[in-house]
Amino acid sequence: MERHDQGVAMRWRMIATIVFLLSTTLFGCALGKKEWPVAQKSEDLFKLTLISGARRDNCLLLQVAVSGASQRLYRASIQYDTVGGELGTCEGCPFIPRDVVNFTRDQDGFDMEGETLSLSMCSLDPKIEYRFRVAGKSELPTSPLVYTDIFTTTPQ
Numbered sequence: 001m002e003r004h005d006q007g008v009a010m011r012w013r014m015i016a017t018i019v020f021l022l023s024t025t026l027f028g029c030a031l032g033k034k035e036w037p038v039a040q041k042s043e044d045l046f047k048l049t050l051i052s053g054a055r056r057d058n059c060l061l062l063q064v065a066v067s068g069a070s071q072r073l074y075r076a077s078i079q080y081d082t083v084g085g086e087l088g089t090c091e092g093c094p095f096i097p098r099d100v101v102n103f104t105r106d107q108d109g110f111d112m113e114g115e116t117l118s119l120s121m122c123s124l125d126p127k128i129e130y131r132f133r134v135a136g137k138s139e140l141p142t143s144p145l146v147y148t149d150i151f152t153t154t155p156q
Helices: 004-027
Strands: 046-058 059-069 073-082 099-104 111-113 116-121 130-138
Touching: 046 130, 059 073, 059 130, 073 116
Parallel strands: none
Antiparallel strands: 046 059, 059 116, 073 099, 073 130, 111 116
């Protein structure tokens, strides 16, 4: 009988050892802090600054300086809204872009020379005043959108 008890005890120790090793292996993989990589300021981030903007007929022509990691700029968007009128916002109201025109790196209209980005859109009514800003999106998915200040065009 004593031998039988020793065999049972030995099996329970082996089972307990195997369960312990498997659980530490499986649960050990789940330990630690996991998060998406964050852009490094000096290497991955850029800033957008409007150099110049002009209205010609129904077009808005913009020159935007891209400082920092300009090679990371993947998409630029002109976000705009009308000022006044039935559908427009009031002059002192917060800027809420109701229309957006997107330009991606491999598209016509995304003209980047050095650190200067040229954008143009030609869907504006020459008689209406608009507020706009340019937004930039990095090729790194976790990077936040980058915006210029908000500007106002004058009707022609």
